[in-house]
Amino acid sequence: MLPLANEEKRINTHWLPVEIGLVNVLWKMATQQETSSQSTENLIEALHVDRKRRSLITNHIYLDDEKLPEDERTAVLREIFNRNIREKQLSRIISHLTPVLDGDHPPSALVYGPTGSGKTVTLMHVLSSFQQVAGKHGVAFRYAYIDLSSPKTYFGALNELAIALDGSNRRYRKGIPIEYMQARIVEALDGVQGFMCLLIDEADNIKPNVDSFLTFLGKTLPRKVSCRLILVLLTNRLDWEKALDPRILSFFKKTDIIFEPYDAMDLLEILKIRVEKALNKDKVEEAAIKKVAACASRETGDARKAVELLAKAVIVAEESTGRLTEAEVDLAEERLEMDKTEALIRALATQQRLALEACYLSVGQNNRRSATGQVYEVYRRVSMQEGVSPLTQRRFSDMISFLDLYGLVTARAISKGRYGYTREITGCLPRELVKRALSHAR
DNA sequence: CATCCACAGGAAAACGCGGTTG
DNA sequence: CAACCGCGTTTTCCTGTGGATG
Numbered sequence: 001m002l003p004l005a006n007e008e009k010r011i012n013t014h015w016l017p018v019e020i021g022l023v024n025v026l027w028k029m030a031t032q033q034e035t036s037s038q039s040t041e042n043l044i045e046a047l048h049v050d051r052k053r054r055s056l057i058t059n060h061i062y063l064d065d066e067k068l069p070e071d072e073r074t075a076v077l078r079e080i081f082n083r084n085i086r087e088k089q090l091s092r093i094i095s096h097l098t099p100v101l102d103g104d105h106p107p108s109a110l111v112y113g114p115t116g117s118g119k120t121v122t123l124m125h126v127l128s129s130f131q132q133v134a135g136k137h138g139v140a141f142r143y144a145y146i147d148l149s150s151p152k153t154y155f156g157a158l159n160e161l162a163i164a165l166d167g168s169n170r171r172y173r174k175g176i177p178i179e180y181m182q183a184r185i186v187e188a189l190d191g192v193q194g195f196m197c198l199l200i201d202e203a204d205n206i207k208p209n210v211d212s213f214l215t216f217l218g219k220t221l222p223r224k225v226s227c228r229l230i231l232v233l234l235t236n237r238l239d240w241e242k243a244l245d246p247r248i249l250s251f252f253k254k255t256d257i258i259f260e261p262y263d264a265m266d267l268l269e270i271l272k273i274r275v276e277k278a279l280n281k282d283k284v285e286e287a288a289i290k291k292v293a294a295c296a297s298r299e300t301g302d303a304r305k306a307v308e309l310l311a312k313a314v315i316v317a318e319e320s321t322g323r324l325t326e327a328e329v330d331l332a333e334e335r336l337e338m339d340k341t342e343a344l345i346r347a348l349a350t351q352q353r354l355a356l357e358a359c360y361l362s363v364g365q366n367n368r369r370s371a372t373g374q375v376y377e378v379y380r381r382v383s384m385q386e387g388v389s390p391l392t393q394r395r396f397s398d399m400i401s402f403l404d405l406y407g408l409v410t411a412r413a414i415s416k417g418r419y420g421y422t423r424e425i426t427g428c429l430p431r432e433l434v435k436r437a438l439s440h441a442r
Numbered sequence: 443c444a445t446c447c448a449c450a451g452g453a454a455a456a457c458g459c460g461g462t463t464g
Numbered sequence: 465c466a467a468c469c470g471c472g473t474t475t476t477c478c479t480g481t482g483g484a485t486g
Contacts, residue, residue, distance in 0.1 A: 372449065392475055397450065413450065417484025420448030 077121055079273050085266045086122050092257050093126050100130075100195050100230075101137050108218070108231035108252050112238050113259025116302025119234045120201050122259070127197060140194025148205040157213050161185055161198070182216060189225040196227045203233035204240045214248050261301025267293035270303055271310055284324040288313065291329040312336055338433060344406060345437035351391060353438065354383050355399040359409045360434050363427045371422040372397060372411075400425065 081090065099106045113119045127143040134141035144164040148157060158181040165188040189196060198217070222229050231252075241249065262270070271289050292313060296306035313332035317324040348356065358379035362370040376396050383390040391399075400423060404411040411423040427434070 393449085394451085394476080395474060401451090413481085415449095415482040415484085416447080417482080418445075418447050418486090419484075420446090421481055421483090422447095422449050 076273060076277070077125055080270055081122075081125055083269050083273075085262075085269055086118060089118075089122055089257070089259055090126060093123065094130070096255060096257065097126070097130055097197075097230075100134060100141060101139055103139065105195075105228050106230055106255075108254045109233070109257055110241065110254050111232060111234045111257045111259060112240075113234075113236060114261050114300065114302070115236050116300065116304045117259045117261045118303060119236075119259050123199055123232060123234065127199060134195075140192075141197070142192065142195070143197035143199055146198060146200045148200065148202045152205060154213050155181065158182065158185065158216075162188065165189060182220070186221070186224045189221075189227060192225070192227040194227055195230060196225075197230040197232060199232045199234070201234045202236075204235045204237050214252075218248065218252050262297065262303055262306075263301065264290075264293045264297040267297050267301070267303065267306050271306060274307060274310060283317075285326070287326050288324045288329050291326045295329070295333055309333060309336060338430075341408065341429060342433060342437045345408065345434070346440055350388060351383075351395075352399055352402065354386065354388065355379055355396060356403055356408055356434070357438055358382050359400075359403065359425055360427050360431070363425065365431070367426055369424045369426050371420075371424065372400060373422065375400070375425055397423075 080086075093109070093111075096106055096109055111119055111123065124145065131141050131143065144161075146157075146160050146164050148160060152160065162181060162184050165185060200217075217229075217231055231254075268290060271293055275284055275289060289310075292306060292310050296302065296309060299305065309329070309332060312335060313324060313329045316332045316335070317328040320328070345353070345356065358375050359370070361382065362368075362375045362378040372393075376393050379396060380390045390396075400409070400411050403409045408429060409425055410428045411425045413421070413423050415421045
């Protein structure tokens with residue numbers, strides 16, 4: 001999973017020839033010129049041309065979801081759905097909703113799916129399309145999106161709901177009674193006839209008392225308003241239902257819809273759209289995109305991660321050959337991994353950092369295996385030096401397990417016969433990465 | 443085959459710290 | 465203000481482990 005120490009050499013040998021070649025060309029050009037100022041100008045020109053030659057990106061924003069404006073985002077999504085990617089999920093949701101067209105009331109839905117499987121996106125798409133179809137059938141259908149992706153209280157959730165419903169941007173002040181909030185929501189819904197679909201994203205994010213919010217939504221609200229409510233709750237926790245009060249589940253009479261993570265084929269299509277929009281197609285090899293899709297689907301099937309990897313690979317390609325091939329993807333994956341572990345190390349608590357330092361100190365340059373006892377001694381010395389009082393061996397042992405869990409060291413329990421039962425600790429990260437991260441984290 | 447090393451790792455007690463109560 | 469409580473962390477105590485060794 002983690003990059004091996006010796007792979008760093010490959011990075012260098014990979015791009016060096018290109019750079020050297022370029023420098024040589026430039027040097028020749030420069031030396032042929034008569035005055036130095038002219039040569040500098042030429043150098044600038046040459047570098048500029050070269051930069052252009054290597055550049056892959058034609059439109060930057062399509063590689064960064066954060067920067068994509070809303071209408072562009074929906075346009076991209078529309079394309080995704082046109083390519084029949086989430087077909088199964090789409091048809092499930094739609095068949096759940098179709099009773100509306102005949103004026104029947106579908107039950108509420110609970111949608112499960114891991115992050116990056118396109119829950120929100122798909123639901124939004126379906127609902128907006130559904131609204132239009134319903135309009136043609138003469139059925140009044142509206143929907144509202146309530147985003148709870150940052151943790152909210154019962155009050156905060158009501159607030160979001162109120163904002164979504166009355167269309168205004170203003171937040172209601174804190175401190176007003178919850179009954180008032182509820183009254184506002186009822187008021188906002190009162191004039192509406194027909195169906196009202198509430199799409200509640202990350203519904204598991206309501207902190208202290210989820211139950212009361214859901215009770216309000218499922219029990220109180222439908223009685224007070226004229227329109228017919230359809231609740232759609234999105235969550236990425238499969239066990240969420242178990243945390244709920246069974247009474248709530250009973251009056252919800254809900255349907256479950258499950259979103260599988262994207263598979264490699266889906267991701268491939270999604271990536272292709274991005275590539276078309278953002279990159280110079282001639283410089284991108286099909287195999288590379290396939291590889292990105294394969295990597296992402298192997299890990300989590302998270303579309304956002306896939307795009308992130310693609311973006312990283314493009315950067316790698318831009319600063320080396322100017323072509324996106326499988327090799328660049330490999331490198332990008334490696335770097336992404338390195339960045340992650342480095343960030344992880346920097347975020348470690350002091351004691352854990354010391355433990356990690358002790359491990360790599362004890363293991364030495366040639367990755368000798370060390371027993372827990374030895375490393376503990378080193379750890380004691382190090383923490384004395386730092387002026388931190390060392391912890392007991394018991395705790396230290398736990399920290400080793402922690403470091404092992406996060407893949408920062410390898411520690412496996414082994415019996416050395418009558419010479420004891422220990423964990424052999426070895427490092428599994430490039431020395432220089434550890435050094436940099438450790439020195440930075442203080 | 444029993445022994446025994448040098449820890450692993452579970453359980454419980456002790457500690458520390460913010461918050462609450464009489 | 466002391467006494468108390470709840471909760472997470474740390475220490476102490478303890479039993480368990482697996483194979484080389486005599």
